Amino acid sequence: MGEPISLSRFILEEQRKYKNAVGDFSLILEQIAFAAKIISREVNKAGLVNILGSIDSTNKSGDKQQKLDVYSNEQMIKALDPTGKVCAMASEEIEDMLPVSDKSLEGKYAVVFDPLDGSSNIDVNVSIGTIFGIYKRVEDSDCKKSLLQAGKNLVCAGYVIYGSSTMFVYTTGQGVNGFTLDPSVGEFLLSHPNIKIPQYGKIYSINESNYFRWAKGIQEYVNFIKQHPDRQYTLRWIGSLVADFHRNLLKGGVFLYPEDSKNKNGKLRLIYEANPMAFIIENAGGMAVDGKQRILDIQPEELHQRVPLIIGSKYEVELYMEYREKYG
Ligand code: AHM
Numbered sequence: 001m002g003e004p005i006s007l008s009r010f011i012l013e014e015q016r017k018y019k020n021a022v023g024d025f026s027l028i029l030e031q032i033a034f035a036a037k038i039i040s041r042e043v044n045k046a047g048l049v050n051i052l053g054s055i056d057s058t059n060k061s062g063d064k065q066q067k068l069d070v071y072s073n074e075q076m077i078k079a080l081d082p083t084g085k086v087c088a089m090a091s092e093e094i095e096d097m098l099p100v101s102d103k104s105l106e107g108k109y110a111v112v113f114d115p116l117d118g119s120s121n122i123d124v125n126v127s128i129g130t131i132f133g134i135y136k137r138v139e140d141s142d143c144k145k146s147l148l149q150a151g152k153n154l155v156c157a158g159y160v161i162y163g164s165s166t167m168f169v170y171t172t173g174q175g176v177n178g179f180t181l182d183p184s185v186g187e188f189l190l191s192h193p194n195i196k197i198p199q200y201g202k203i204y205s206i207n208e209s210n211y212f213r214w215a216k217g218i219q220e221y222v223n224f225i226k227q228h229p230d231r232q233y234t235l236r237w238i239g240s241l242v243a244d245f246h247r248n249l250l251k252g253g254v255f256l257y258p259e260d261s262k263n264k265n266g267k268l269r270l271i272y273e274a275n276p277m278a279f280i281i282e283n284a285g286g287m288a289v290d291g292k293q294r295i296l297d298i299q300p301e302e303l304h305q306r307v308p309l310i311i312g313s314k315y316e317v318e319l320y321m322e323y324r325e326k327y328g
């Protein structure tokens with residue numbers, strides 16, 4: 001085995017490929033990785049909260065214990081705003097765009113994030129994650145427009161999974177790379193270079209309790225997958241997008257959160273969840289659609305809009321489109 005490559009070194013080497021790069025983007029990425037380490041530390045302690053003091057109680061130093069998703073949100077802001085490089089931020093946790101300090105107003109980038117996705121899994125020790133996307137600032141506009149860009153304009157997207165180990169996976173549009181946190185040195189080390197999703201897989205991930213609320217095309221698709229003539233599919237549903245996505249990215253298959261009669265646009269958010277994951281999957285050789293079109297082509301209208309998300313290997317995603325076309 002060669003010497004380990006740290007995330008910091010990797011980011012620096014990537015930066016050197018761009019003649020005009022001044023390091024702003026690298027700094028943002030480094031700071032997200034820093035926030036991820038802090039969040040990871042707290043996530044690992046989560047089970048101890050009941051022993052050391054409950055969420056609502058005040059801890060020994062007088063600080064109020066915070067919910068982990070609120071805490072994670074604060075860590076992301078604290079890591080990004082002082083860089084002065086981010087003119088706008090939006091978080092799934094917060095209704096409107098986040099205020100930035102004066103020195104950040106000239107920043108050239110806009111960052112969107114879901115600080116702790118899969119929050120219903122926190123209390124039961126199941127993997128959760130952080131998702132982020134970075135856009136270049138749109139010139140001659142207020143910063144909100146920079147946040148409302150179509151996903152195809154992303155310059156970087158990634159996620160952190162807090163699982164049996166903590167991993168940082170990201171792409172700048174030239175390959176997807178995964179780094180595993182080595183707690184003994186406190187660094188993310190390159191463990192999964194140039195990740196490619198298989199062209200088809202054996203996993204489908206969907207919350208099937210919604211079956212009777214789906215359109216016929218979705219029901220027929222799932223029925224077909226279950227009796228596929230060429231291979232035996234298996235169902236996996238963790239209920240954390242990051243964890244379900246990460247597994248399918250490595251093993252192949254499809255993740256679906258389609259619309260249903262109760263949730264007309266599905267459940268997941270375009271800006272914080274669907275777009276970053278779609279950018280990653282396309283860079284890994286897969287696909288992401290809403291049933292009619294490519295996720296990355298959708299022009300967002302508001303920060304928190306939801307979108308049906310079908311994402312994964314090419315074969316399963318294309319098949320889904322065919323079924324929707326045929327059965328509605
Ligand atoms: P959250 O943003 O409130 O955590 O919800 C998003 C999560 C995703 O991580 C996951 O894929 C989905 O909700 C699961 O939904 P369901 O509980 O309907 O199965």
Ligand code: MG
Pocket residue numbers: 092114116117118273
């Ligand atoms: Mg979420």
